[in-house]
Amino acid sequence: MFICFPASVASDPSQNLTGIWETFQNCTFVDLTHTFEPGIPHWKGAPDETVETLYSYKPGNGTLGSGFYMQDYSHVGQWGTHVDPPAHFIEGLRTLDQISPREMILPLVVIDIHQKVMENPDYVVSMDDIRTWEKEYGPIPQGSFVALRTDWSKKWPDQDAMQNLDAEGIAHYPGWSQDVLTYLYENCNITASGHETTDTDPGLVVSSDKYPLETYILSQNKYQVELLTNLDQVPESGALVVVTFPKPRDGSGFPARVFAICPE
Incomplete structure (x- = not known):
């Protein structure tokens, strides 16, 4: 059976999404997900x-x-490119099955600090980096997904390179900072964030078996994605990100398939 819509309905994206799908056919799709298998870098x-x-x-x-x-x-649930729901760290907050599909298609913001990381692997993103982005593109969009580009994913799948341990066993890799995360989650009200490294916190902190920044994000009842890749192939602004994952009851984490839809 075929249903014909009036022209006014067909042209209204709130009632007919086919036009959006057709627009996507002229877009570039970028897979932000590592292929997982035994032996990949992991916690x-x-x-x-x-x-x-x-x-x-x-x-x-x-x-x-x-x-x-x-x-x-x-x-384990936290395997490969994966999603961490709030319950991963915070008892009583949302598990994977409680994350709404509405939170899985979002405006994508990419904060690019890869040049600074090349000079200093311990670099953490600063508010100056955020101000630079906002000067170029405007305020961080409410409800967006903010990804931290460090190009650390180019070390995949070498576990030793990803951890970058020194002679004393201290890891040296970049990460987020508290002031930036506070701004993004509390001022900009973003929906989620992600990064290319194995951890939210920089290696110097994780080496002490401490995870204060990951704890902070998840305590906001928001989710995050770890071990993203190909962020160098997407624009810093103007793209969409789709974050998909299975729906295990009371799930504490699972591999995710994440991709960006970018303007042509």
């Missing part, structure tokens, strides 16, 4: 992923020939 307290083939097209190597392909995956 030191997490076990490695295991993958077992249960059924294969033909029998062999201990598998049952079934005419289809099925694997069993075992990994």
Whole structure:
């Protein structure tokens, strides 16, 4: 059955979204997600992923020939590019299944500090960096997703390079800062944030097994995404980000598929 809409309805995006879909066909889609597998960089307290083939097209190597392909995956929720819901750190706040789909398609803001990180791997984003962005593009949009571009993802999948330990075992990698996060979440009311490193906090802090900045974000009842990639391929302003992930009941974290939709 075909339903014909009046021209006035068809041209109204609040009643017909086909035009938006057609617009997207002329956009550039950028995958911001690492492919995950056993052995990828991960938090030191997490076990490695295991993958077992249960059924294969033909029998062999201990598998049952079934005419289809099925694997069993075992990994922690915080694996690869992943989403951290508030409940990951804060008891009683939202779990993955309580995050609304409305929070998964957002304006994308990219704060680029990669040149400063090249000069100093311990660099943390500053309010001067935020002011520079706002001078160029205007106020950080309310409800947006703010991603911190450091180009640290270019070290993937080398765990040693990602951690960048010195002779004393202290990690040296960039991160967020409290004043910037406070501004973004409390003044700009952003929906979520993300970064390319394994942690929200810089390596110098994480080396002491402390996570104050991650605790802060999640205490705002907002989510974050860790281990993003390809932020060098998206504009600092004007794109959309789509953050998708499964919906496990009471989920404390899960691998995410994140991509940007960018103007042509």
